Amino acid sequence: MEPDAAAVQTQEATTHDKSIFELLKSFYKTTGIYALTTPEADVKDGTGEKIGAFHQTWGRIIMIGVAMVLFYLAIAKGFEPLLLLPIGFGGLLANVPLANMTGPDGFLGIIYNAGIANEFFPLLIFMGVGAMTDFGPLLANPKTALLGGAAQFGIFATLIGAAALSQYTSLFDFSLQDCAAISIIGGADGPTSIFIAAKLAPDLLGAIAVAAYSYMALVPVIQPPIMRALTTKEERSIVMKQQRKVHRLEKLFLPLIILILSILILPESTPLIGAFTFGNFAKESGVVNRLSETMQNSLINIVTILLGLGVGSKLAAEKFLVSDTLGILFLGLLAFAIGTASGVLMGKLMNRFYDEPINPLIGAAGVSAVPMAARVVNKVGLEENHSNILVMHAMGPNVAGVIGSAVTAGILISIFS
Numbered sequence: 001m002e003p004d005a006a007a008v009q010t011q012e013a014t015t016h017d018k019s020i021f022e023l024l025k026s027f028y029k030t031t032g033i034y035a036l037t038t039p040e041a042d043v044k045d046g047t048g049e050k051i052g053a054f055h056q057t058w059g060r061i062i063m064i065g066v067a068m069v070l071f072y073l074a075i076a077k078g079f080e081p082l083l084l085l086p087i088g089f090g091g092l093l094a095n096v097p098l099a100n101m102t103g104p105d106g107f108l109g110i111i112y113n114a115g116i117a118n119e120f121f122p123l124l125i126f127m128g129v130g131a132m133t134d135f136g137p138l139l140a141n142p143k144t145a146l147l148g149g150a151a152q153f154g155i156f157a158t159l160i161g162a163a164a165l166s167q168y169t170s171l172f173d174f175s176l177q178d179c180a181a182i183s184i185i186g187g188a189d190g191p192t193s194i195f196i197a198a199k200l201a202p203d204l205l206g207a208i209a210v211a212a213y214s215y216m217a218l219v220p221v222i223q224p225p226i227m228r229a230l231t232t233k234e235e236r237s238i239v240m241k242q243q244r245k246v247h248r249l250e251k252l253f254l255p256l257i258i259l260i261l262s263i264l265i266l267p268e269s270t271p272l273i274g275a276f277t278f279g280n281f282a283k284e285s286g287v288v289n290r291l292s293e294t295m296q297n298s299l300i301n302i303v304t305i306l307l308g309l310g311v312g313s314k315l316a317a318e319k320f321l322v323s324d325t326l327g328i329l330f331l332g333l334l335a336f337a338i339g340t341a342s343g344v345l346m347g348k349l350m351n352r353f354y355d356e357p358i359n360p361l362i363g364a365a366g367v368s369a370v371p372m373a374a375r376v377v378n379k380v381g382l383e384e385n386h387s388n389i390l391v392m393h394a395m396g397p398n399v400a401g402v403i404g405s406a407v408t409a410g411i412l413i414s415i416f417s
Contacts, residue, residue: 030098032096032097032098035056035097035098036056036057036060036061036097037057039052039053039054039056039057040056043056045100045102045103045316045318045319046100046101046102046103046104046106046109047102047103047104049318051317051318052318054321055317055318055321056097056317059317059318059321060095060097060317062317062321063091063094063095063315063316063317063320063321064091064092064095066091066315066320067088067089067091067092067095067312067315068088069088070084070085070087070088070091071084071085071088071089073217073218074088074217079217079218079220079221080216080217080219080372082304082308083190083213083216083217083304083308084217085308086304086305086307086308086309086312087210087213087214087217087308087309087311087312087315088312089308089309089312090108090308090309090310090311090312090313090315091312091313091315091316092312093107093108093309093312093313094108094312094313094314094315094316095315095316095317101313102313102316108309108310108312108313109313111306111309111310111313112310112313112314114306115303115306115307115310116194116198116205116209116307116310116311117198117202117205118198119194119195119198119199119271121191121194121303121306121307121310122190122191122192122194122195122272122307123191123195123271123272123275124275124299124300124303125190125191125300125303125304125307126191126272126275126276126279126406127275127276127278127279127295127299127300128279128295128296128299128300128303129191129276129279129300129370129402130255130275130276130277130278130279130280130281130283130295131279131280131282131283131292131295131296131300132279132283132296132300132370133276133279133280133283133370133399133402134251134395134399135246135250135251135254135255135280135284135399136243136246136251137243137392137393137394137395137396137399138395138396138397138399138400139246139250139251139254140243140244140245140246140396141243141393141396143350143354144358144362144393144396144397144400145396145397145400146346146350147343147346147347147350147362147363147365147366147396147397147400148343148366148396148397148398148399148400148401148402148403148404149366149400149404150342150343150345150346150363150366151187151339151340151342151343151346151363151364151366151367151397151401151404152186152187152339152342152366152401152404152405152408153338153339153342154183154186154187154334154335154336154337154338154339154340154341154342155183155184155186155187155335155339155405155408155412156183156408157186157335157338157342158179158182158183158185158186158331158332158334158335158338159179159180159182159183159412161331161334162174162178162179162182162183162331163176163179166178166179171327172324172327172331174324174327175201176416177200177201177416177417178200178201178204180196180200180201180412180415180416181193181196181197181200181201181204181208181412182201182204182208182328182331182332182335183331183335183412184196184197184208184212184335184405184408184409184412185208185211185212185215185328185331185332185335185336186332186334186335186336186338186339186367187335187339187367187368187401187404187405187408188212188215188216188219188336188339188367188368188369188373189212189216189367189368189369189401189402189405189406190209190212190213190216190307190311191272192272192368192405192406192409193208193209193211193212194208194209194212195271195272195409196409196412196413197209199413199417200412200413200416200417204324204328205314206311206313206314206319206320207314207319207320207324207325207328207329208328208332209311209314210311210312210314210315210320210325211328211329211332211333212332213308213311214329215332215333215336216369216372219367219369219372219373219376220372220376220379222333222336222337222340223340223364223373223376224376224379224380226337226340226341226344226364227340227344227361227364227377227380228380230341230344230345230348230360231344231348231360231361233384235348235351235359235360235361236359236360236361236380236381236383236384236385237381237384237385237388238357238358238359238360238388239357239359239385239387239388240356240357240358240359240362240390240393241356243392243393248284248286251284252281252284252285255276255277255278255280255281255284256277256281258273258277258403259273259274259277262274262407262410266407266410266411266414267410268409268410268411268413268414268417269406269407269409269410269411269413270410272406272409272410273403273406273407273410276402276403276406279292279295282295283295283296336367339366339367340364340367342363342366343363343364343365343366343367343397343401344360344361344363344364345360345363346360346363346366347359347360347361347362347363348360348363359381359388359390359393361377361380361381361390361394362377362390362393362394362396362397363397364376364377364394365377365394365395365397365398365401366397366398366400366401366404367398367401367405368398368401368402368404368405369398370395370398370399370401370402371391371395371398373394373398373401374390374391374394374395374398375391377390377391377394378390378391378394
């Protein structure tokens with residue numbers, strides 16, 4: 001017992017012998033200021049990987065600045081604050097030095113592993129989206145489903161392009177599975193992007209999720225220039241006829257038909273399609289209003305908070321400021337731009353074959369950003385013709401795009417898994 005007692009006395013003596021200056025210096029070394037200005041050699045992130053000097057200092061400062069930009073876009077510009085605010089705050093917390101909030105036992109790490117890494121949150125989001133979706137516009141004008149299908153061309157075009165770049169240049173080193181997961185960003189569907197990335201490219205899941213949700217939120221910025229560049233003033237001013245009234249039974253049977261077709265033809269897509277159609281079927285049944293309202297409000301709101309924080313956890317400097325992530329951002333933006341352009345061009349093509357005029361702007365709503373893309377289409381249309389209300393017409397391809405992205409994800413998983 002004597003050696004232990006002597007050790008305790010020595011420790012106490014050492015502690016009490018420190019001067020005020022030494023105590024303040026010890027405190028300073030535990031502050032974020034010291035961590036951001038004085039990189040160390042053996043600092044590790046939440047997963048146990050070493051963090052370089054740049055990522056400890058300027059990298060974190062840059063990503064904190066990125067989080068502030070997301071706050072600005074969400075609050076000042078109103079760009080999907082429900083997404084950008086929690087993502088930005090998650091990114092801010094992920095870059096706090098010393099706190100280790102992204103580790104397995106950290107605040108953000110627990111959220112990420114609980115619902116993003118295992119694909120659970122995306123399915124809950126799809127359930128809520130299904131409960132909020134009205135198939136009426138699509139049933140009233142079924143040919144608009146072609147616009148939703150055309151918008152998926154961006155996914156396949158980017159898949160081919162990314163594979164070609166990886167094979168014939170030294171810019172990227174992505175596998176076919178990586179390329180497939182990256183290309184799905186073109187659908188502007190965050191839950192689907194997370195779902196397919198978890199299956200095909202789990203190492204890239206964080207970067208893909210951040211890119212997909214960022215582009216979803218930036219739909220009002222990215223899409224209008226593409227829409228205006230590919231259409232004339234006369235085309236943007238086209239007034240579409242009022243839609244027919246859809247019978248309740250049509251809305252009731254459509255989700256079941258979609259699910260059955262998914263089960264028979266593409267079972268890999270049934271987790272997403274199943275969650276989506278369940279939410280919609282519960283809504284259209286009219287007998288479980290409490291469940292439907294919970295999915296539309298409480299459930300999706302709670303999951304959106306957790307999903308945003310979890311996605312934001314991947315904005316840590318050591319995870320985000322790497323070449324692969326920057327490549328994913330570029331390829332994802334390319335996919336989204338091609339998808340938007342494909343939908344608009346399909347609308348122009350359909351005008352040549354159908355007597356009933358179609359405003360090609362609604363083709364831009366073929367991406368899965370519901371209802372953001374439809375609202376953007378309506379806004380651009382109103383700029384040319386103040387009496388032209390396109391939002392309900394745009395909801396047809398918008399809903400078709402949600403289904404199309406889930407089906408496309410199933411195809412890619414079936415081929416590359």
